Amino acid sequence: MADAVVAEGLSKRYGSVWALDGLDLAVPEGSVLGLLGPNGAGKTTTVRILATLLRPDHGRAWVSGIDVAKEPQQVRRRIGLSGQYAAVDENLTGYENLEMIGRLYHIGKGQARERANELLERFELTDAATRPVKTYSGGMRRRLDLAGALITSPPVIFLDEPTTGLDLRSRMGMWDIINERARAGSTLLLTTQYLEEADRLADDIVVLDRGRAIAHGTPDELKLQIGGERLEVVLENRNEAEIVAQMLSEVGGESTVDSEAHRVVVQVTGTAAGTLAEAVRHLDKAGIEPVDIGIRKPSLDDVFLRLTGQAAA
Amino acid sequence: MTTATTQAPRLPAVLDVFVTALHDGWVVTKRNLIKIKRIPDLLIFSTIQPIMFVLLFAYVFGGAIQVPGVNYREYLMPGIFVQTVAFGSALTAVGLADDLQKGIVDRFRALPMSRAAVLVGRTTSDLLNNVLVTVVMSLTGLLVGWRIHTGFWPGFAGYLLLFLFGYAMSWISAVIGLSVRSVEIAQSAGFIWLFPVTFLSNAFVAIDTMPSWLQPVANWNPISAVVLALRDLWGNAPEGLARGTGYPADHPVQLSLIWCALILVAFIPLAIARYRRSASR
Numbered sequence: 001m002a003d004a005v006v007a008e009g010l011s012k013r014y015g016s017v018w019a020l021d022g023l024d025l026a027v028p029e030g031s032v033l034g035l036l037g038p039n040g041a042g043k044t045t046t047v048r049i050l051a052t053l054l055r056p057d058h059g060r061a062w063v064s065g066i067d068v069a070k071e072p073q074q075v076r077r078r079i080g081l082s083g084q085y086a087a088v089d090e091n092l093t094g095y096e097n098l099e100m101i102g103r104l105y106h107i108g109k110g111q112a113r114e115r116a117n118e119l120l121e122r123f124e125l126t127d128a129a130t131r132p133v134k135t136y137s138g139g140m141r142r143r144l145d146l147a148g149a150l151i152t153s154p155p156v157i158f159l160d161e162p163t164t165g166l167d168l169r170s171r172m173g174m175w176d177i178i179n180e181r182a183r184a185g186s187t188l189l190l191t192t193q194y195l196e197e198a199d200r201l202a203d204d205i206v207v208l209d210r211g212r213a214i215a216h217g218t219p220d221e222l223k224l225q226i227g228g229e230r231l232e233v234v235l236e237n238r239n240e241a242e243i244v245a246q247m248l249s250e251v252g253g254e255s256t257v258d259s260e261a262h263r264v265v266v267q268v269t270g271t272a273a274g275t276l277a278e279a280v281r282h283l284d285k286a287g288i289e290p291v292d293i294g295i296r297k298p299s300l301d302d303v304f305l306r307l308t309g310q311a312a313a
Numbered sequence: 314m315t316t317a318t319t320q321a322p323r324l325p326a327v328l329d330v331f332v333t334a335l336h337d338g339w340v341v342t343k344r345n346l347i348k349i350k351r352i353p354d355l356l357i358f359s360t361i362q363p364i365m366f367v368l369l370f371a372y373v374f375g376g377a378i379q380v381p382g383v384n385y386r387e388y389l390m391p392g393i394f395v396q397t398v399a400f401g402s403a404l405t406a407v408g409l410a411d412d413l414q415k416g417i418v419d420r421f422r423a424l425p426m427s428r429a430a431v432l433v434g435r436t437t438s439d440l441l442n443n444v445l446v447t448v449v450m451s452l453t454g455l456l457v458g459w460r461i462h463t464g465f466w467p468g469f470a471g472y473l474l475l476f477l478f479g480y481a482m483s484w485i486s487a488v489i490g491l492s493v494r495s496v497e498i499a500q501s502a503g504f505i506w507l508f509p510v511t512f513l514s515n516a517f518v519a520i521d522t523m524p525s526w527l528q529p530v531a532n533w534n535p536i537s538a539v540v541l542a543l544r545d546l547w548g549n550a551p552e553g554l555a556r557g558t559g560y561p562a563d564h565p566v567q568l569s570l571i572w573c574a575l576i577l578v579a580f581i582p583l584a585i586a587r588y589r590r591s592a593s594r
Contacts, residue, residue, distance in 0.1 A: 051423045076425040087416035091348040103340045104426040106333075132351055148420070 002065075004029040004156050004187035005050060009059035011211075012045050019045040020056070021211035027189055027204075029155075032182045034202030034219075035191040038304070041208040043191035044084060047160045050189065051081045063156050077105070080149030084161045088144050090134040094125050097133060101148045112151070119147040123177065139170030146177060157181060159190040163197060175200055195303055199223070207303060214307050226298055226306040229268040231275055233283075234292040238262055244288060251278050268295065334427040341421075341434025345408065346441065359404075359442060363397045363450040371457040374517065388550065390459040391471075391543035392516030395536055397450060398475055399507055401443045402482035406490030406503030408435050413591060414496055422591075432584050436483040443479040447472065462548030471546035474569055478539045481573040484580035491587040516540050519555035532557040535572035541565035 005027040012020040020042045027033040035043045048054040050061055052072035061068040063075045088097050095116050102112025120129045123143040128136060133144065142162065149157055162178065163171040178201055182188055192198050198205045199219040207215040207222070215222060231252060235241045241262040249255050252275050253267035268275045272295045283290060349355055370393050375386035412418045412431070421431050461468040486503055493499050513527065514520075514536040520528055531537055537557065542565040544550030556562040 053419055053422055073425055076423060079423065081420070081423040083416055083419060087420040089344060089348075089417060090415075091351045092344060096344075096347065100340055100344055101420075101424065104337055104421070104424045104430070106336075106425065 002029050003027060005033075005061070005063055005189055007046070007050065007059065007061040010046065010049055010056045010061060011058040012042075012049065012054065012056050018211050020049075020059075022059070023208075023211065023213060025189075025206065025213075027187055029187055030182075030185050031203045032178075032188040032190065032201055034198035034205045035189065035208055036193070036195060036198045036205050036303070037191075037208035038193060040210075042211040043208055044160055045211075046208075047081070047158045047189070047191060051079060051158050052076055077152075078155055080152070080154040080157045082142075082146045082149040082157075082159050082162060084164060088133050088141055088148065091132055093130050093132055094120055094136070094140075094144050095129040097144060098147055098151060102151045105152045107152055115151050119150060123147050124173075137170075139166050139173065142166060142170065142174060143177070146174070150181065153184075154186070156187045157189070159188065161191050161193065164193065171197075195298060207307060209304070209308060215303075222303070223298065226303050229272050229295055229297050231266040231268055231272075231279055232292070232294060232296050233264045233266075233279065233290045235262045235264070235288070235290055240288055243286070244283065244290075247282050247286060248279055251275055251282065262291075265296075330427070334429040334433055337427040337430030338433030338437060341430050342437040342441075345434055345438035349438075349442070356445075359401070359446055360449045363393075363446050364453045366393050366397055367450055367453040367457060370517075375457075384458070384551070386457060387459050388544070388554070389517060390454050391540050391547065391549055392514075393454075394447065394450060394475060394543065395478065395540050396511045396516055397446060398443050398479035399482050399511055399536065400504065401446055402439060402479050402486050403503035403507060404442065405435055405439045405483040405486035406493070406499045407496060408439070409487055409490030410493055410496045410499035413491070418588075418591060428589060429581075429585055432484075432487055432581075432588055436480060436487060439483050440476060440480045444476060447475065459549075463546060467546045467548075471543045474539065474542055474546070474566065477573050478535070478569065481576040481580075484577060484584055487584040488580055488587055491584065491591050510534065511536050514540060515557060520557045521555045528557075532559070532561050533568075535569070535576070537561065538565050538568040538572055542569045 003026045005025065007023055007025040010020050010023040010025075011018060019040075023042065023046060025033070025046070035046060037043050045054065049056050050063060050068060052068055052075050055069055064078050066074045066078070068075050089100075092100065098116035098119060099112050102115050103109065105112075107115070117129075120126050123146070125140060125144060125147070128140060133141060136144065146159070146162065149159070159178065163174050166174065175197070178188065178190070182201070188201075190198075190201060192201075202219060205215075205217065205219055205222055206213045215225065217225070231248070233244055233248070235244055238259050241257050241259060241264055245255050245257045245264045248264060248266045251266060253269045255264060255266040257264050266275075266279075276293070276295055279293065283293075367390070370389050371386050375389060409418075409431075412421075412435075418431065427433075461471070489503050490499050493502050513531050514534045515531060516536060520531045520537070523531055538561055541550065541556060541562070545565060550556065561568050
């Protein structure tokens with residue numbers, strides 16, 4: 001399958017800092033690429049270059065085979081962009097925002113109105129459609145901003161940290177919408193600071209650090225590389241921790257003991273719930289009551305610790 | 314994406330660019346006007362200011378200077394009009410800086426719309442704001458005794474010239490708004506340079522009262538040209554009043570038009586170039 005988005009050796013310098021330092025990307029048509037990284041890794045810079053907002057110092061990029069720097073206007077017809085800070089007009093209503101964006105994509109007045117109403121309904125904003133956006137919650141603004149990117153059902157969609165700062169419920173709502181777009185065949189490139197989000201949404205993940213790709217793979221490949229979910233048990237004392245570590249080596253994979261914190265960490269090999277239940281049974285049988293026990297998902301920090309030996313900046 | 318608008322027979326490229334700029338510019342203008350509708354306070358304050366100016370100048374300065382045979386209050390009025398319109402155009406800087414700061418310009422720049430549309434829309438809505446302010450100012454002026462003595466067409470021509478000048482000034486203001494990093498800076502940078510420019514003119518005092526080295530500056534100042542043109546077009550410049558010297562004194566309307574053209578020719582491309590490069594972050 002052809003690649004909808006390609007970047008070769010993208011570099012961008014701000015002063016003496018390389019925001020991007022020779023980044024290569026390829027997003028196959030109809031797939032979702034997650035750009036994962038901490039603040040300052042170069043995620044937003046990448047999106048801004050691909051969306052024609054910024055020119056790279058070196059390197060080239062193509063969207064649907066069109067050179068981003070040479071024919072930006074052609075690229076703009078084929079992309080939708082939803083940014084980190086919801087760029088909707090506070091003084092316009094939700095409907096007016098979407099209709100205006102449709103008109104500026106030149107899809108005609110009638111179609112702009114039709115699409116605006118369709119998207120407001122799909123994004124559960126119909127009740128708020130005639131209210132100025134300044135009365136919207138953060139989650140509603142993000143949904144409206146995303147709707148703006150989808151007005152023309154563009155083949156390629158860039159989402160820059162679509163859920164940063166949202167509460168869990170709004171975040172899950174956004175995930176549904178994004179997954180729906182992906183199933184509809186759009187090519188998506190999204191940036192995120194959350195491993196969980198990349199895992200849920202992306203077919204492929206590129207981990208960025210200081211403007212470079214430091215890892216690339218499917219979510220499963222990456223999780224294998226960094227270790228997936230793990231069981232953590234905190235005990236009363238060091239002695240108990242040693243015993244439990246021994247005991248739980250049968251429950252999961254590799255186990256490690258932090259003797260200072262009396263904490264035992266076991267890699268989950270089966271299902272998380274099964275592992276947890278079995279661990280509890282073992283502890284019960286031995287008559288040991290843990291201070292804390294639970295399943296921990298790897299965080300961005302874990303990814304970085306594994307890949308770079310340093311915590312995320 | 315191919316759409317109905319692009320299926321029509323292809324216009325020559327230059328015309329196409331122009332038509333798209335007008336279409337998109339109008340979409341953005343409407344967006345800006347909706348803001349005025351939604352925040353009526355903006356309108357109230359932008360009309361209070363000209364009323365206040367007319368009354369202050371009419372009653373504070375108007376009585377201070379006695380020129381035999383001259384209605385000084387009436388003489389002042391074109392100066393107040395031009396000053397108010399020039400200050401009104403400073404809103405362009407504030408509006409653009411606001412859009413940049415809020416990321417709206419990024420959204421626009423990622424759309425396949427005309428590169429000039431945001432600027433055309435902003436300057437157009439600020440022009441309409443200036444028209445409204447001028448209507449309010451004119452009514453207030455009539456109340457304090459100001460009149461157009463020449464007739465409908467010269468009077469109308471005076472208004473057109475005033476609006477053209479305000480529009481041209483908006484493009485200078487646009488360059489300022491796109492060059493600064495925040496609304497707060499735009500609010501002072503957009504206005505501050507207008508004080509020397511408006512006061513180093515014939516708007517409120519006769520140029521021959523200034524030090525001789527300043528007189529040529531005031532004489533050729535575009536503000537002086539427009540003020541004098543309005544005084545002539547509206548019959549507010551009585552015989553025997555100091556008008557400055559040379560070409561600016563003899564052909565104020567011509568000089569005003571030349572100034573407007575020069576400003577537009579210089580600042581429209583500059584503003585568009587700035588817009589293309591502008592990045593909010």
